[in-house]
Amino acid sequence: MSQCETIQESIGRWLDGELPATDSEAVRSHVAGCADCGAARQRLEKIQLTLGSMLSAEASRLEFSPFWREVQRRIDEKRPWHEELIDWCRSTFSAPRLAWAVPAAIMLVLGFLSLAKWPVGGETNNYASVESIDAYGRNVALLRDDKTKTTIIWLYQNPEGENENVEETAKPGPAF
Amino acid sequence: MELSDWQLVEKCQAGDADAFQELVSRYHQKVFMVILGLMRNREDALEVAQETFFRAFRKIKSFQGGSSFYTWIYRIAVNNAIDAQRKQKRNPLDFHESMDGLFEARNEVGKDPFSDVHDRELRENMTKAINELTPEHKAVIVLRTIEGMSYKDIGEILGCSEGTVMSRLHYARKKLQDKLSDFL
Numbered sequence: 550m551s552q553c554e555t556i557q558e559s560i561g562r563w564l565d566g567e568l569p570a571t572d573s574e575a576v577r578s579h580v581a582g583c584a585d586c587g588a589a590r591q592r593l594e595k596i597q598l599t600l601g602s603m604l605s606a607e608a609s610r611l612e613f614s615p616f617w618r619e620v621q622r623r624i625d626e627k628r629p630w631h632e633e634l635i636d637w638c639r640s641t642f643s644a645p646r647l648a649w650a651v652p653a654a655i656m657l658v659l660g661f662l663s664l665a666k667w668p669v670g671g672e673t674n675n676y677a678s679v680e681s682i683d684a685y686g687r688n689v690a691l692l693r694d695d696k697t698k699t700t701i702i703w704l705y706q707n708p709e710g711e712n713e714n715v716e717e718t719a720k721p722g723p724a725f
Numbered sequence: 726m727e728l729s730d731w732q733l734v735e736k737c738q739a740g741d742a743d744a745f746q747e748l749v750s751r752y753h754q755k756v757f758m759v760i761l762g763l764m765r766n767r768e769d770a771l772e773v774a775q776e777t778f779f780r781a782f783r784k785i786k787s788f789q790g791g792s793s794f795y796t797w798i799y800r801i802a803v804n805n806a807i808d809a810q811r812k813q814k815r816n817p818l819d820f821h822e823s824m825d826g827l828f829e830a831r832n833e834v835g836k837d838p839f840s841d842v843h844d845r846e847l848r849e850n851m852t853k854a855i856n857e858l859t860p861e862h863k864a865v866i867v868l869r870t871i872e873g874m875s876y877k878d879i880g881e882i883l884g885c886s887e888g889t890v891m892s893r894l895h896y897a898r899k900k901l902q903d904k905l906s907d908f909l
Contacts, residue, residue: 599847623776
């Protein structure tokens with residue numbers, strides 16, 4: 550990038566007084582001695598001046614009394630309920646408040662879900678048991694979470710092959 | 726002795742309607758200029774400016790003075806104008822047509838026919854070029870033009886960083902220079 554291009558990138562900020570003092574001085578001295586950059590400065594100033602004069606010319610036509618009368622009329626006027634509601638929603642659900650409301654809502658939902666999973670004071674059907682599955686002493690430990698969910702924790706065989714729960718009629722052989 | 730903006734705000738908060746009238750008289754033209762710069766039509770801009778002060782009145786009790794009053798009122802104005810502009814579909818030429826009449830009425834034309842034509846074309850094309858910018862780009866250039874505001878203040882009004890203001894301003898000026906290259 551040539552020096553002129555670099556300077557022209559900064560002319561706007563320089564005219565706005567937003568450049569640090571050292572950079573500002575560098576731009577000022579370059580613009581003073583460079584026809585292209587001087588023209589770029591003039592273009593920016595002309596845009597600013599034209600827009601400013603257009604807007605201030607319009608604003609100068611604005612009379613205060615009728616303007617204020619209309620503002621006052623709105624202030625005194627009883628507004629319809631739906632407009633009041635919209636205003637209330639705007640002020641209540643503004644962005645800074647939502648910033649707090651979103652995590653709060655997430656916490657509430659999580660809290661509700663955990664209560665649903667582990668109901669406070671409610672009766673639970675969870676229990677663990679050891680059950681025999683055949684006549685050779687093979688047992689299984691079960692954890693029943695509720696009526697529909699059963700988890701097998703481990704499967705083992707009694708080394709002595711004894712099982713007090715075995716029914717006499719049980720047939721030998723693996724159950725599964 | 727003239728009261729400061731903040732002293733007037735405190736009086737408003739205590740229920741003094743005259744204090745609010747004084748604030749409106751101080752800022753109505755500037756607020757109108759900001760809104761007019763963002764909108765395409767004088768009548769719409771007037772309506773939005775009045776609505777801006779009405780909303781300011783309703784919210785003034787919650788204004789804590791964290792920013793200056795003018796930053797606060799411009800923020801309301803810019804938000805209202807951007808909202809309204811997205812809804813309104815009036816003729817964008819209304820503004821520069823009325824400008825021509827205004828400059829004639831102020832006797833700012835007629836001295837040099839060539840210059841008159843050139844200035845008229847510049848104004849027409851300036852209006853078109855401004856209207857082709859996005860609301861966010863319009864807002865930075867208008868706020869900078871009207872008040873000569875710092876990037877920090879503009880950022881506070883628009884709810885963005887100084888860096889964003891700088892880049893938007895740079896882009897908007899570049900666009901305007903491109904569009905108006907035949908008239909500058």
